Amino acid sequence: MKRIVEHSNSGKVFVHNNPEDFAVQLRQIIEDKDLKGDKFEDYCKKLVLEKYNWEIDSRRLVTI
Numbered sequence: 001m002k003r004i005v006e007h008s009n010s011g012k013v014f015v016h017n018n019p020e021d022f023a024v025q026l027r028q029i030i031e032d033k034d035l036k037g038d039k040f041e042d043y044c045k046k047l048v049l050e051k052y053n054w055e056i057d058s059r060r061l062v063t064i
Contacts, residue, residue: 004052010044011035 005011012025
C-alpha cells in the first residue's frame with residue numbers, strides 16, 4: 001500500500017502505532033489545498049478505475 005500511495009501521490013503514509021506521525025500527516029492533508037475537494041477525489045477514483053484494480057492486474061498477469 002505504501003508503494004502505491006507514494007508512487008501515485010494519492011495520499012499520505014504514516015508510521016504504524018505512531019500518533020505523532022499520524023497527526024503530522026493528517027495536518028498536511030488538511031492544510032494542502034491539492035488534497036481536498038473533488039479534484040483529489042476524482043484523481044483517486046481514476047487511479048482505481050484505470051490502474052489499481054483486479055481486472056486490469058489479472059490481464060497483466062495473464063500476459064506474463
